Amino acid sequence: MGMTMTQKILAAHAGLDKVVAGQLIMADLDLVLGNDVTSPVAINEFNKIGAEGVFDKTKIALVPDHFTPNKDIKSAEQCKLIREFALDKGIENYFEIGEMGIEHALIPEKGLVVGGDVVIGADSHTCTYGALGAFSTGVGSTDMAAGMANGKAWFKVPEAIKIILKGSLPKWVSGKDVILHIIGMIGVDGALYKSMEYTGPGVASLSMDDRFTIANMAIEAGAKNGIFEIDEKTIAYMKEHSTREYTIYKADEDAEYVETIEIDLAALRPTVAFPHLPDNTRTIDEVGVVPIHQVVIGSCTNGRIGDLRIAAEILKGRKIKKGVRTIIFPATQKIYLQAMEEGLLKIFVEAGAAVSTPTCGPCLGGHMGILASGERAVSTTNRNFVGRMGHVESEVYLASPAVAAASALTGKISSPEEVV
Amino acid sequence: MKGKVIKYGDNVDTDVIIPARYLNTSDIDELAKHCMEDLDRDFVNRVRPGDIMVAGKNFGSGSSREHAPAVIKASGISCVIAETFARIFFRNAINIGLPIMECKEASEDIEDGDVVSIDVYSGEITNETKGKSYKGTPFPEFIQDIIKAEGLVNYIKEEGK
Numbered sequence: 001m002g003m004t005m006t007q008k009i010l011a012a013h014a015g016l017d018k019v020v021a022g023q024l025i026m027a028d029l030d031l032v033l034g035n036d037v038t039s040p041v042a043i044n045e046f047n048k049i050g051a052e053g054v055f056d057k058t059k060i061a062l063v064p065d066h067f068t069p070n071k072d073i074k075s076a077e078q079c080k081l082i083r084e085f086a087l088d089k090g091i092e093n094y095f096e097i098g099e100m101g102i103e104h105a106l107i108p109e110k111g112l113v114v115g116g117d118v119v120i121g122a123d124s125h126t127c128t129y130g131a132l133g134a135f136s137t138g139v140g141s142t143d144m145a146a147g148m149a150n151g152k153a154w155f156k157v158p159e160a161i162k163i164i165l166k167g168s169l170p171k172w173v174s175g176k177d178v179i180l181h182i183i184g185m186i187g188v189d190g191a192l193y194k195s196m197e198y199t200g201p202g203v204a205s206l207s208m209d210d211r212f213t214i215a216n217m218a219i220e221a222g223a224k225n226g227i228f229e230i231d232e233k234t235i236a237y238m239k240e241h242s243t244r245e246y247t248i249y250k251a252d253e254d255a256e257y258v259e260t261i262e263i264d265l266a267a268l269r270p271t272v273a274f275p276h277l278p279d280n281t282r283t284i285d286e287v288g289v290v291p292i293h294q295v296v297i298g299s300c301t302n303g304r305i306g307d308l309r310i311a312a313e314i315l316k317g318r319k320i321k322k323g324v325r326t327i328i329f330p331a332t333q334k335i336y337l338q339a340m341e342e343g344l345l346k347i348f349v350e351a352g353a354a355v356s357t358p359t360c361g362p363c364l365g366g367h368m369g370i371l372a373s374g375e376r377a378v379s380t381t382n383r384n385f386v387g388r389m390g391h392v393e394s395e396v397y398l399a400s401p402a403v404a405a406a407s408a409l410t411g412k413i414s415s416p417e418e419v420v
Numbered sequence: 421m422k423g424k425v426i427k428y429g430d431n432v433d434t435d436v437i438i439p440a441r442y443l444n445t446s447d448i449d450e451l452a453k454h455c456m457e458d459l460d461r462d463f464v465n466r467v468r469p470g471d472i473m474v475a476g477k478n479f480g481s482g483s484s485r486e487h488a489p490a491v492i493k494a495s496g497i498s499c500v501i502a503e504t505f506a507r508i509f510f511r512n513a514i515n516i517g518l519p520i521m522e523c524k525e526a527s528e529d530i531e532d533g534d535v536v537s538i539d540v541y542s543g544e545i546t547n548e549t550k551g552k553s554y555k556g557t558p559f560p561e562f563i564q565d566i567i568k569a570e571g572l573v574n575y576i577k578e579e580g581k
């Protein structure tokens with residue numbers, strides 16, 4: 001019996017010729033990541049281990065992004081702790097305000113992950129880098145602490161679901177709709193403990209931004225990781241952003257999958273996840289009339305340049321409906337600058353949106369756009385749990401940048417086809 | 421371990437276990453005051469040391485925040501039984517030394533207020549109120565070693581010796 005992509009990467013990092021699903025292994029890590037919520041806990045645990053220093057100063061990334069620019073004294077203290085640790089241990093990839101971004105947009109952009117890597121991050125959306133053909137997964141702070149100390153983590157080798165993509169996406173349908181469709185189909189625990197491996201002729205038609213979005217939300221199906229086969233687009237992306245060597249792993253012909261799903265990209269419609277779970281999905285045609293108070297475009301799921309371009313295409317020359325607070329967050333400084341140079345920020349401001357510096361902000365109900373009781377938001381983020389963006393009686397509807405932008409114009413959840 | 425049960429349903433996520441809005445601090449005792457707040461405002465008042473939490477599928481889904489198992493532990497819960505756990509929560513619980521157990525039958529049958537005793541090493545769960553017992557999945561040896569060491573940090577320290 002052969003191995004899946006994920007199993008091959010794990011075997012190579014555990015120094016084994018072969019691994020099978022269910023096996024417990026100790027793997028070498030190429031990158032260990034943390035943010036301002038998880039790193040303070042990890043630093044505390046790291047100090048308890050009593051290690052002299054970190055295992056490799058170039059293979060740790062610390063990105064304060066959740067409550068930054070610091071929203072209050074407590075968050076400032078948390079970030080101070082990280083800053084001092086980074087300086088003290090000589091961590092090379094520590095990103096301060098002015099050079100930072102939301103971690104999962106920033107790490108690939110900085111070239112810190114390439115295909116074939118094993119990455120752990122003390123943030124559940126670390127699975128994003130599967131778009132580059134790496135094995136990357138979210139862990140907790142103690143795993144991060146151990147990883148920083150010895151460069152290793154334990155894993156149970158996962159089973160996998162094979163997702164074969166065919167065709168190409170219609171206008172106004174994006175990676176976000178693909179992943180919402182899949183989660184709606186298999187459920188929020190549909191891939192629990194498993195890998196989601198994307199393959200098939202349809203992959204080539206997806207932009208890297210679409211692939212990042214799809215890999216990003218593997219965790220919303222309970223998966224351990226989501227991973228794409230490496231192709232020319234992946235290689236071009238890695239060459240542009242990184243000087244590191246990548247390795248291509250392909251699944252064996254006889255690799256075992258617990259489930260195979262086929263998706264015709266051409267048949268997908270814009271999709272929205274209703275409160276309060278990401279699998280509570282409906283196509284835009286089934287939404288009905290849902291008036292909204294806020295629109296959020298950004299986050300590690302949909303704050304990349306491709307997302308902003310789509311939003312700008314819809315908002316250009318139009319006015320956001322009065323009463324709909326629209327907040328747009330480019331995910332990194334580089335994306336912010338690019339959006340400025342392309343004139344996208346001007347389009348947003350002229351349409352009546354607020355544009356923010358990169359931060360997680362409202363995505364986790366932290367700051368910069370919190371909802372009051374009874375309020376509804378359409379958001380391009382990844383979670384719509386109870387209280388996620390504010391009051392326990394507020395509601396979050398997950399959608400693509402195209403649907404979010406269209407909804408900002410009409411004041412209710414809308415298809416881009418209605419407004420353009 | 422033995423305790424009274426506090427019962428919840430499926431997909432109890434990390435945002436209701438400890439809402440992100442409080443995570444501008446990592447002081448676990450302070451955070452524990454908000455444990456389960458968005459799902460059950462009464463939890464912090466009714467939980468007693470040694471109580472057992474029982475829930476359905478996909479417990480602890482969502483964020484990687486280790487604060488979630490940590491606040492459950494700090495609030496006095498001695499063990500969480502669920503039909504399944506979200507994987508990061510599963511790792512984190514083991515790594516910080518919060519005993520957990522997967523058992524579909526127990527998750528379905530046990531009710532709020534039942535008194536239950538658990539042997540985490542054998543996987544034996546006994547419902548003393550109902551006079552029934554269930555067989556949970558015992559941990560693989562490697563994970564039992566981490567639990568015996570009372571978490572990953574101690575385990576690594578011992579390994580290093």
Ligand code: SF4
Pocket residue numbers: 065066102103104123125299300301359360363364381382
């Ligand atoms: S943008 Fe949201 S989901 Fe992404 S890392 Fe930040 S808080 Fe997490």
